[in-house]
Amino acid sequence: GYRRWLERALDYSWMAVVAVVALSLLAVWLTQRLPTEYAPAEDRGAFFILLRAPEGASLEYMDRYARQMEGILLDEVGDSESVRRFLTRLPGSWGGAEVNSARSIVLLENWDIRDESDREIGSRLRGRLDELPGVRSFVSHGSSFGMRQDSRPVEMVIGGPDYEQLQQWRDELLAALRNVPELVNGDSNYQERKPQINIAVDRDRAAVLGVPLLSIGRTLETMLGSRQVTTYIDRGREYNVILMGRETDRSSTDDLTNLYVRSERTGDLIPLANLVRISETAGPSRLNRHDRMRSITIEAGLADGVSLGAGIEAMLQAANETLPAAARISWDGESKEYLESGGSLYLTFGFALLIVFLVLAAQFESFVNPLIILVTVPLAMTGALLGLLFYGSSINVFSQIGAILLIGLSAKNGVLIVEFANQLRDRGMAFREATIDAAVVRFRPILMTSAATTFGALPLLLGTGAGWESRQPIGIVIVFGVAVSAVLTLFIVPALYHLFARNTSSPQRVSRIIEQLQRGTAAEKSPAE
Template identity: 45%
Template sequence: VRLGDVARIELGLVEDRTFFRGNQEPMVGIGVIRQSTSNTIDVADRVKALTAKINPGLPDGMAIKESYDASVFVQASINEVYTTLFVSIVCVVFVIYMFLGSFRVMIIPAVTVPVSLTATFIAMYAFGFSVNLLTLLALVLAIGLVVDDAIVVLENIVRRIQEKGETPLVAAYRGARQVGFAVIATTLVLIAVFVPITFLEGDLGRLFTEFALTIAAAVAFSSLVALTLSTMLASKMLTPSTSRPTRLVETVNNVFRSARKRYRKNLVKAVRAPKKVLLAFAALVALSAVFFVNINQEFAPSEDRGAFFLIVNGPEGASFEYISEYMTEIESRLMPFVEAGEINRLLVRAPRAFGSIEQFNSGIAIVILTDWSERRSAWDIMGDVSKKLSDLPGVRSFPVMRQGLGGGTGKPVQFVLGGSTYEELAQWSETLLAKINEDNPGLVGVDTDYKQTRPQIDFVVDYDRAADLGVTISEIGRTLETMMGGRRVTTFLDKGEEYDVIVEGERSEQTSFDDIQNIYVRSDRSGELIPISNLLSITEYGAADQLSRFNRVRAITIDASLADGYSLGEALTYLNGLVDEHLPDEAIVDYKGESRNFMSSGDSILFVFLLGLAVVFLVLAAQFESFVHPFIILATVPLTIGGGLFGLMITGQSLNIYSQIGLIMLVGLAAKNGILIVEFANQLRDVGYRFNRAILSASVIRLRPIVMTGLTTIAGSIPLILASGAGAETRLVIGTVIFFGVLASTLLTIFLVPLLYTLLARNTGSPEDVTRQLEAELPAATRARGG
């Protein structure tokens, strides 16, 4: 008997129950996945070049078209950051010009920007960093920082020329020496703030390590440039005439002179009424705590990444025909978005799985949107898509935006319940789902990964009867596998390629239990064909598709998306509250995906923040040779942090990994103003100024560089706040923190630092005290040795 007499032999697909369409046109999808160490944009460019090379040689009517391309968002974000970088430079240079009043003078601090950034690129190359979104964001933030040291040095030189009548050369020499300590101190503080960020663990640590070290390198180089190149340029380019303000900025200078007089009067009043100022300080700190408690918390801001995924799930055990019908309906409902120009490509696939497909009850639509400038927000489009599909009775669909950090497509809420048995876990999950349905604060598409609804069929073999008839168990199992499913039996070669040989039953005879009556097995004893139905019974039941474990514990995961205005932190707090209230103590709670990143990042950022604060305190203590002066300087940190939190609250933004990094930056920025005042007050005391006069004069004299450096940092953050296009959400949140934090620091620390210095530092000395003591004791020690 030939095989062709009893079987139909054909060269075909392993699985033909799939479809893939783009804008309703049948297609074949080809996916390209980059290796972990490769560059996304480089891979995409090479694929596009190869596509352009292959297309001319394809048959008529066939072409390779670009569909989903992850590099589009990356490239667009980088282009936006380049634009932001340029605008930041312009804003910072303009602020410098408005205060200094001369293009010749403006060039001196402005030149630190290209020099410092070029040196930073050299450091990035040495560190092995790439030019990516985070390193470019670091450079944008560094724009306002790298000019600060040069401004402090230049302002002091100009002041000495104007007030003391020194020549530019002498003023440059003495002025740089006078503020050199403050410049080095602020640089070390900023570096001390950023370096602890490298202690973040996991992917988050690897990403933000590049961010932190890039800023640290830029700040270090800017300090070097300020004390060398800027000082040299000032000695060559400044003249008494260039040091005077021009008509263009006369108004600015007049306003500042008037503000400085009012500041002096108000500062005297504040020092004379310390209780009122300290009470106001305590009230602002308490208000900052209120801001912190009431701000929504999440792992990362929601980004419009230019594409989103529509996940579709049908009933367990649903057929390919069933899901195909629904996917076609979904496709037709979404095509008006394509016609309206908001969706560029609509890719639809069923089933969702790739490779060896065992389930056909799922589908996916990949929605590639048009350019950011040509459409609404992706979140608005996703909301409209959800509404259009909400009345589909046989499937559940929910849109998901690909995550920025981590890159996953899962729902943001992934709440894991662990326990001893799946039966117990199922009861617990049902309890939570019931409570969520009673009072849902903002969870969308709530689901679990444990559903006892997948149809299961058990073939129970009668071992005794099979043995009596001479049929082996392996023969029964192999026959059922072949006829009811399929089995790979061997391979064959064709034109150098190896293919599987698959033996399977006709699908038309696998639709009901009655079809098993037509399957026979041969008895080894008698050689007769025996109906397999005589040797087994059939049991049908529902069971879970999979039994999951998490951290080696039996687990069920509850996942959900979030409604607009409802944060991940609120969702997890709500679910934990339900567990505490309705589940027994032995219930184990854990997290997956973005929820796990959110929970772990909070502890990591807190550790980094406290470590940075401790390192800054120790650095200042070593430089000032005192524990009192660092305390005075860092006492302004709560006010600065409060300003950043206030900005987040009034703009409706969240506390996330980017805003937390911004808050850490504010520690160094807040300390900078205090260093300028405290260090100069110590210098004035060293030259014989009385205590009260020293702190008052230091505060008034240092007001100008404090305001200038504060405004340049604010100016550098404005383009981040006004950002649009790809990646604007992350730039906005960190820009908001810097803008409001530095504004609060500039306005409030100029009063708090002098007051605390007056109250706490009266009996302290300065680093020069030890020098004077040594100079006084050396002659006596020399005479004693000579004697």
């Protein structure tokens, strides 16, 4: 059976080189075809809902919509529903003075009880929340490593000299993103939606009328804001005395006509409206910086079926075509983690491959034998990528970790064949026969160890419950990689050994020559004595 097929394979050893090249090219093609992301979407059993109203919305306005959101969530709570309970926070911001948001933390039933995933439930709730007029709804889910995934995972940070220039670049890039099919719902964190009143003092007129700028500033501070003027002590406690206008006297810009300041020259009261110019504008609620530079973050969601890697490439291409060279481009959030983790894991994979090669080179005292053994790595990678394609999975942190494990799991099969072939050659067996016998003798150990590894990883592949989305890529890579590598190793490694290792020597050759010389020297000394 196997010996007969192996003998035929050795007659066409050069075909093993063609097979290795073809499988390596297939692996490269699969790498480009498979979607890439930082970490797979994971059902954490909870998600967040954020309602955001226009800037300047009052607490009463937000409370009304928060109660409507709670009514929608109450419809999902029950014995036959998927939501166990929820908690609403108003305002939804974690600090700051903004009151135009509300946040709910939704806790789901156990994975064994509900039939829907957290994303299916969140999508259904988002559809109902989008029907609320006057607010925008956002649903964010947890992912692996404790990161929060929202509806816009592609985050590009644009840095520049000033916010006026950044605002212009933002508008140009958002206009370009509308024509990018991979991205949807483009937006930025620089929103000119907060109402502002700019008051400019007519300095010349104030000087003519004898009104100092300090009086104008103190009047505006006291009537439109508040000002601490003194303190008083009551029963051993000190209290601040704060002056401020009544809310009814500062509800609109027309109330400024009722404010007066006293002239130091004449002592008369002069209407404040005669000394200032009022303009109503809209500005951002806060000014952001990234790496100590003024910045605006452009966010976008992914279209259906588009991976995070493809979305990042699409946004980067649009930015390169739209923004000038003076714009500094960086990444934030999940996009940043994806780019940094991808590069570091590929570097780790390369170092692991190099270390294995150096260890094998030291063991075999040859560079040819380790290269033959490490041919099993691209074979295993091809099987792993085929498994990811079959399951519709992606290349992420967990699948890359599994790929690093495959280096050792696949290389051990080649070590079994090459090491035993060298031992048979040391015993004086012919090169071809040593190659065939080594593969035949090691046939059962290779299959048994590979089967044990494969069955040991099946729980990762087939398991369900909490966190299965992150465990499954590792199981796919190990099961498919080890299975494909074991089958191909039984033919390709002996064929390559037969083709390239003919002129190599055994690692024990030098030690045996030294032993022979020592025995010969000892034999010559004995007769002489």
